[in-house]
Amino acid sequence: QVQLVESGGGVVQPGRSLRLSCGASTFSFSNYAMHWVRQAPGKGLEWLAVISYDGTIQNYAESVKGRFTISRDNSKNSLNLQMSSLRADDTALYFCARAPRTVVTQGPFNIWGQGTMVTVSS
């Protein structure tokens, strides 16, 4: 069964950093673009970042550009999100998600993890 599992969430103080990870299993991780999406409590979905299948291209939502960095390690089937200068409005459930087709970045998200919660609070 194709699976994504996020980890690394927790409570962090404003201004600090946190690194999220997403582990992939039972599919060829290195062939797919990957995304991070978040959902603040009681709110809708917000796309944050994408990384191409080979890690050479990254794009970000304006709300996190310059503060968040997406990366991947295809040798470890792992996706990461380095978050810095965290603010209270970054409090959310963070999902990783996969593009549906190999190599191509454009597309919806057909596989999602269960999410990891990040709470930014003093």
Added chain:
Amino acid sequence: DIQMTQSPSTLSASVGDRVTITCRASRNISPWLAWYQQKPGKAPKLLIYKTSSLESGVPSRFSGSGSGTEFTLTISSLQPDDFATYYCQQYNSYWTFGQGTKVEIK
């Protein structure tokens, strides 16, 4: 940036009802529009992609249509498992979600 606006925000319906949710884009995104279903505490589930293509395993009571800037998700006969929140998403230029439509029991 492309903005996505869904209507209504909340919809009250009964089992067996035909339900329609509308999504409007701030510019032409055709045909790059997807629909997701999300239940509380769960990850979203892809229902429809490329405006009207049904994702594998999704019941045929779900359908999508539209073009240009206006799109619809239709549930032909609402089932108990369908009470959830639905989101549209454009993937013409980066990715943007609508604000969601909660389908609740009438």
